[in-house]
Amino acid sequence: MTLRLENLCITLAGRVLAKLDLTVSGGNVLTIMGPSGCGKSTVLAALIGALPPAFSMRGRIWLDGVDVTQVPTHARRMGILFQNDILFPHMSVAGNLGFGLPGNVTARRAATDAALSEAGLPGMGARDPATLSGGQRARVALMRTLLSGPRALLLDEPFSSLDSNMRASMRQFVFERATERNLPVILVTHDHDDARAAAGPVINVMGERIQL
Numbered sequence: 586m587t588l589r590l591e592n593l594c595i596t597l598a599g600r601v602l603a604k605l606d607l608t609v610s611g612g613n614v615l616t617i618m619g620p621s622g623c624g625k626s627t628v629l630a631a632l633i634g635a636l637p638p639a640f641s642m643r644g645r646i647w648l649d650g651v652d653v654t655q656v657p658t659h660a661r662r663m664g665i666l667f668q669n670d671i672l673f674p675h676m677s678v679a680g681n682l683g684f685g686l687p688g689n690v691t692a693r694r695a696a697t698d699a700a701l702s703e704a705g706l707p708g709m710g711a712r713d714p715a716t717l718s719g720g721q722r723a724r725v726a727l728m729r730t731l732l733s734g735p736r737a738l739l740l741d742e743p744f745s746s747l748d749s750n751m752r753a754s755m756r757q758f759v760f761e762r763a764t765e766r767n768l769p770v771i772l773v774t775h776d777h778d779d780a781r782a783a784a785g786p787v788i789n790v791m792g793e794r795i796q797l
């Protein structure tokens with residue numbers, strides 16, 4: 586799968602905030618870094634089709650050769666993961682994983698069981714998410730996103746609430762899942778170790794290369 590940002594230009598009050606023209610192919614990670622407030626999260630909001638009204642955008646967004654610029658968020662199939670991604674507290678782990686999944690009970694059960702195993706949590710579907718560790722919750726949040734069948738994965742500081750050991754293993758877990766599924770990934774981070782581990786190009790919101 587391929588994600589292409591064609592001459593994307595995002596403005597806020599007449600000022601250019603971000604300018605990107607690039608392609609990310611499946612299994613590759615593009616990292617966006619830059620100071621607080623420079624527009625990193627705004628770029629991701631534009632990609633999922635949820636740009637706040639204060640901003641305007643020109644250019645096109647392509648997923649696998651399909652122009653999704655005007656496709657509404659729910660139909661766009663961009664998976665996004667945030668820092669401190671919240672699992673629904675009133676649902677079990679399996680309930681979280683199966684939320685919104687199509688198919689009958691048996692099909693949903695099979696999908697959530699497979700996701701639990703992949704997350705290293707086999708048989709833990711009935712658990713209350715509050716009883717999981719931070720790393721376990723992060724893996725469930727990723728698997729929930731992946732179960733929705735995204736065609737690209739956007740990561741907004743998804744590792745920053747984890748301690749450094751957990752952070753390294755979660756990074757590896759996320760990048761492996763994305764590679765297996767051939768998903769293009771855009772990672773927003775402040776962390777140089779994250780950027781190095783991503784092993785792809787590192788740019789700012791103007792598309793300029795950053796040397797680590």
Ligand SMILES: Nc1ncnc2c1ncn2[C@@H]1O[C@H](COP(=O)(O)OP(=O)(O)OP(=O)(O)O)[C@@H](O)[C@H]1O
Binds near residue numbers: 597620622624628639
């Ligand atoms: N809904 C909004 N309406 C108007 N301006 C906004 C809105 N959301 C963010 N901004 C402004 O847009 C700019 C970019 O914000 P954004 O959240 O994309 O930055 P960021 O690079 O992700 O920052 P951080 O690293 O702190 O998360 C900032 O100047 C911010 O104040």
